Amino acid sequence: MFGIPGKQAVSMTPAAASQIAKLMDKDGHQGLRIGVKKGGCAGMEYTMEYVTEVDPHDEVVEQDGARVMIAPMAQMFLFGTEIDFQTSLLESGFVFNNPNVSEACGCGESIKFEGM
Numbered sequence: 001m002f003g004i005p006g007k008q009a010v011s012m013t014p015a016a017a018s019q020i021a022k023l024m025d026k027d028g029h030q031g032l033r034i035g036v037k038k039g040g041c042a043g044m045e046y047t048m049e050y051v052t053e054v055d056p057h058d059e060v061v062e063q064d065g066a067r068v069m070i071a072p073m074a075q076m077f078l079f080g081t082e083i084d085f086q087t088s089l090l091e092s093g094f095v096f097n098n099p100n101v102s103e104a105c106g107c108g109e110s111i112k113f114e115g116m
Contacts, residue, residue: 009081010070011082017063019085020067020068030051030067030069031051033048034046035071035078047071051069055072058071059075068083077100079100082097084096
């Protein structure tokens with residue numbers, strides 16, 4: 001993992017941890033795996049999927065009953081990211097506050113990293 005000893009790869013706001021814990025309890029999942037893939041107008045997109053079995057290569061972050069796994073190929077892109085869960089009048093969903101992003105598209109669905 002691309003990390004600093006004693007520091008978690010990603011952090012979760014209380015709202016995100018609460019939502020992830022609810023999703024885990026509701027369907028009996030082991031957690032939520034996050035990653036990145038090529039796509040979108042800025043070049044890369046975040047991915048999220050429920051996990052029924054933890055991959056030994058995933059970086060696992062646990063906080064307040066919530067568990068997030070980071071896919072191996074995404075670890076260098078997500079280090080230092082804060083995961084939030086926001087609710088507005090029209091929508092609710094996870095938001096990634098990622099210090100590694102150099103550009104984002106207008107809708108916020110895709111991102112670009114420096115040097116890519």
